[in-house]
Amino acid sequence: MQTFCGLTTDGMLDYLAMVYKLGRNNGRVTTSALAERMHVSAAAASSMLKRLEDSGFVDRSTEGIKLTEQGRLAALQLIRRHRLLEVFLTQVMGYTWDQVDDEAHRLQHAVSANFEERMDMLCNYPTHCPHGDPIPRKDGTMPDEPIVPVLELDRHQAGILRRVDSSDARVLRYLGQLKLMPGRRLRLVDVAPFNGPVTLEVVEDDEATTCTQILGRELADKLFVFALNEFGGVHSHEHSH
Incomplete structure (x- = not known):
């Protein structure tokens, strides 16, 4: 999948997106928390984090894991695509809000950037997914909401x-x-x-x-x-x- 930061594997992108979600308030993420959410062993998560660190996507310290700017941009692009897919699946395909997460996860690494743009246009440039999560902007920024x-x-x-x-x-x-x-x-x-x-x-x-x-x-x-x-x-x- 093409990202803002070049080519990377689907698995790496999934990890980056989860690190972003777990640390959304600028906090650092623990390996154990990440492993639990990714449904893998701590050893498997640590191995992937080493690859991400070597590639410049995450920063690891004794305080935990944090995305670099490159990692943040890659994570937000995947999150944007996932949430646009959720909107497309509900508005166009007739899925209910409880069905779209798994389906979007299966599709998010398969669709092209052109398909993503068409979804955005067809759904009238949505700002939120069906669950109310904000959709990141194209420039890699996330709307800040007073909720x-x-x-x-x-x-x-x-x-x-x-x-x-x-x-x-x-x-x-x-x-x-x-x-x-x-x-x-x-x-x-x-x-x-x-x-x-x-x-x-x-x-x-x-x-x-x-x-x-x-x-x-x-x-x-x-x-x-x-x-x-x-x-x-x-x-x-x-x-x-």
Whole structure:
């Protein structure tokens, strides 16, 4: 696959994309965390990281792994292609949001740059994938969005669900049944103590009625929102994701 940085293998690109996702807040990534997400042994991950370091894509230190600028650009190009494929699969091919991650992963190394451009145009230049993740720009930059975890809302504060941090098809199907998909307005009603359940008030499709949904803390942690103030505007938070 052709990248901003020249030719590299599909496996190397997959590792670079995962390092980017794990360290998205400019943090360093551990080999063990990377191995777990890539479903390989720590030894296999370490071997690949050595290749990436020798090729100038990552920097390794006792503090962990971090992408170089070359590695960051390569990772973002693959992430852009993957997320454009997800949009194409939902908008054009009729896939549901819980089906597209695996399919896009199978296709992302096969499509050409020309095909990628056609997808972008055909889908009217989308800015987000079906799960609400931003699509990197062509120049290798990632839009910065003022979103916060739903659990950081104040009690009874409203927000617009922007991103679901999961590619697990079972999780996405369940959240879809609860109508908790990007673009949905909601309000944080209550968070029970001692890691108890989270109660959300979710606006229905008719925009006039609401329903109450109760989620476990682990599931609620996957939801990120634009926080709204009492007048419906975006609430200012220092935290961004």
